[in-house]
Amino acid sequence: MQNATPAGDTIDSRKGPTPGEFLAARMGMMRDYMAAISGSAGRLVFSLAYFIALANTLSIAEFGLFATASAVGVVLSRIVGFGFITTLYRVATVRPALIGVYAAGFLMMALASLPVVTGAAWLVHHFVFAANMPIGAFALIIAAECLFWRPVEAIVIVNNGTGRFGRASLLVIIGVMLRAIAALVLFFGPWRDLLTWSELYLAANALSLAVALVFFTPRSRLRLRPSLYWRRLPDSLYVAGAEIVFYLQSELDKLLVLWLGGPHLAGVYAIVMRIVDLTAIPVRTFTMMLVQQIMRTPDLLSSLIRRVGIEAAILAVSTLGLGAFAVLLYFFPGLLGSNVAAITPLLGLALFVPGFRNLVEYQAELLFARGRTGLRAVNLALLGLLKVGLLAGAIAAMSSEAQLMVMLNLVFAAIYVASTALTYWAMRKPAKSL
Numbered sequence: 168m169q170n171a172t173p174a175g176d177t178i179d180s181r182k183g184p185t186p187g188e189f190l191a192a193r194m195g196m197m198r199d200y201m202a203a204i205s206g207s208a209g210r211l212v213f214s215l216a217y218f219i220a221l222a223n224t225l226s227i228a229e230f231g232l233f234a235t236a237s238a239v240g241v242v243l244s245r246i247v248g249f250g251f252i253t254t255l256y257r258v259a260t261v262r263p264a265l266i267g268v269y270a271a272g273f274l275m276m277a278l279a280s281l282p283v284v285t286g287a288a289w290l291v292h293h294f295v296f297a298a299n300m301p302i303g304a305f306a307l308i309i310a311a312e313c314l315f316w317r318p319v320e321a322i323v324i325v326n327n328g329t330g331r332f333g334r335a336s337l338l339v340i341i342g343v344m345l346r347a348i349a350a351l352v353l354f355f356g357p358w359r360d361l362l363t364w365s366e367l368y369l370a371a372n373a374l375s376l377a378v379a380l381v382f383f384t385p386r387s388r389l390r391l392r393p394s395l396y397w398r399r400l401p402d403s404l405y406v407a408g409a410e411i412v413f414y415l416q417s418e419l420d421k422l423l424v425l426w427l428g429g430p431h432l433a434g435v436y437a438i439v440m441r442i443v444d445l446t447a448i449p450v451r452t453f454t455m456m457l458v459q460q461i462m463r464t465p466d467l468l469s470s471l472i473r474r475v476g477i478e479a480a481i482l483a484v485s486t487l488g489l490g491a492f493a494v495l496l497y498f499f500p501g502l503l504g505s506n507v508a509a510i511t512p513l514l515g516l517a518l519f520v521p522g523f524r525n526l527v528e529y530q531a532e533l534l535f536a537r538g539r540t541g542l543r544a545v546n547l548a549l550l551g552l553l554k555v556g557l558l559a560g561a562i563a564a565m566s567s568e569a570q571l572m573v574m575l576n577l578v579f580a581a582i583y584v585a586s587t588a589l590t591y592w593a594m595r596k597p598a599k600s601l
Contacts, residue, residue, distance in 0.1 A: 209340040211448050213347045215503075218441055220350035221364070223504030229361045230506075231434030232300050233308065234441065235425045238418035239291055240312025245414055246284050247317045248276040250407025252324060253535070254399045259328025260462055266325060267387035272396040273321060274389070276403070284313050295422060299430055300361070307365035315372035316342070322379045327455065329385065338383045342375040402540055409544035413531055416551030416582075417524075420558055427562045435568055438510050443521045446488030450481055450525045454532055461536040468533070468594075478526055485522035489514065516572035523579035530590040539593055546589040554582055 222230055251273045258269045288309045292302055319342055326335035349371040353364050421440070425433035457477070461467050468474050493515040500508045527550065534543035561574040 209336070210343050211445060213340060213343040214445055214448070217343060217347035217350050218445070219503050219507070220347065220354045222438055222441075223506045224350070224354045224359050225361065225364065227434035227438070227506055227510075228430035229364075229434070231421075231425060231430045231432070231437050232296070233361060233364065234437035235421045235433055236296065236300065236305050236308045237312060238414075238421045239288070240309045242411060242414040242418055243284050243287055243291075243309060244313045244317040244320075245407060245410035246287065247280050247313050248273050248321075248403075248407075249280050249400070250403035250405070250410060251276040251396070251399070252317075252321050253406040253410075253540075254403050255321065256324045256328050257462070259325045260459060263329050266329075266385060268390045268392050268395065270321075270325070270387065271389040271391045272393075272399075275391065275393075275396070277318070284309075295426060299425075304362045304365040307362075307369045311365075311369040311372040315369070315376045319372070319375050319379045322383050325385055326383065327459070331385075332456075334383055338379055341378055342372070345371040345375050345378075405540040405544055406535075409531075409535075409540055409547055412544055412547040412551050413528075416547055416554050417528070419551065419555060423555060423558055424562065427559065432568070435510055435513070436571075438507055439513055439517060439572065442492055442514060443489060443517070443524065446492060446521050447485060447525050449488075450485055451528070454481075454525075454529045458532045458536040461533065474591075478529070481525050481529055482522040485525045486519060489518055489521045493518070513569060513572045516569055517575050519576045520579050523576075523583040526583050527579075527586045530586050533590060534593055537594065539596065542593040542596070546586070546593065549589065550582055550586055553585055554578070557581060 221233075225233065251269075255266070255269045255273050258265045288306070292300070292305050296302075296305055319338065323335045323338050326332075326338065346368070349367040350364075353359060353367055356363070421433060421437055424436045428436075468477075493511075496502055496508075496511040496514060500511050503511070531543060531547060534540070534546065557578040561571060561578055565571040565574065
């Protein structure tokens with residue numbers, strides 16, 4: 168009996184957290200989420216101001232060209248650093264003491280990737296944009312996304328990884344606010360052409376990077392350790408490929424609409440999808456925090472009920488968000504300006520697009536959280552090919568813009584079904600650690 172007490176103590180020490188510890192952990196998570204979602208609310212306000220000013224200054228065709236060029240820039244920016252930014256994120260999340268080492272690695276990889284980005288940008292302009300958009304304006308937009316905004320995203324990612332959600336959110340708000348100010352300068356200025364906007368867009372993103380470097384970069388001494396980077400390089404290249412494919416299947420629709428339907432249809436489509444993006448901001452904040460939790464506890468989604476519940480919640484919130492926008496604009500069609508007013512009746516026809524789109528993004532992030540970057544890349548490539556085929560078929564079959572919006576629900580629903588099958592098959596494999 169003398170050993171009963173020590174044995175009991177040992178068993179007790181292995182039990183889960185006490186009710187007080189559990190409550191404190193949940194309160195901490197809620198506090199982090201509120202910090203992040205408050206940033207999303209601020210971002211939503213400035214994103215809306217930016218969208219209204221820009222969409223009602225440029226013509227619908229010019230807005231379509233800018234949105235498509237910016238989407239290309241987002242895709243090409245994933246080449247920057249050859250995917251090393253995700254290694255930096257993982258390190259910031261689980262081994263923050265090594266941030267300086269891997270930040271130096273990201274900078275080294277970013278410089279090495281610039282010739283590849285430049286060559287890819289030239290090819291895209293030559294084959295897709297040459298007939299409709301001057302190469303000068305196109306180059307400025309690509310530079311804004313790749314040279315200036317991508318490093319800002321890296322700093323945001325590091326802050327999120329270290330749990331500084333408030334600082335990360337504030338930096339994103341500042342970046343969007345500076346873009347909104349640039350759009351207002353264009354709105355009130357004497358020149359309202361696409362080239363002038365490209366110059367203002369570059370300036371806004373450059374200023375965002377300056378603010379990020381001075382005020383938001385975590386203090387950590389940069390140290391080059393190439394031997395560490397080479398070990399991570401294969402996984403980083405997998406990630407870069409997966410990210411490119413992810414954003415291709417996410418953004419390629421704009422490029423495809425421009426190519427098959429021309430600048431005006433691209434503008435209509437870009438305006439609708441921009442409003443869809445605005446409704447997705449709170450959902451993406453939740454997804455980002457959930458992915459971080461899964462990186463720390465890979466078995467978090469072992470319960471089927473929990474998996475179904477999360478996906479149902481994402482679908483419901485996303486659908487209600489766009490539905491609220493559609494109802495508001497039905498009663499106040501001029502709320503977002505005259506250019507947008509002509510397109511707002513189409514919003515309600517694409518009601519389920521944001522839900523299915525957000526779910527595909529969420530499922531892709533699940534595989535990243537579990538370290539399955541290779542399978543993620545393969546899945547995204549398959550989904551991208553499926554999306555190209557379905558969207559091209561929808562554009563070819565449409566008789567009106569309204570019919571295209573209705574068919575988009577079916578296109579994104581089919582992509583979601585395929586994504587669900589691929590993702591949860593891949594998740595049967597064990598998670599990989601950093």
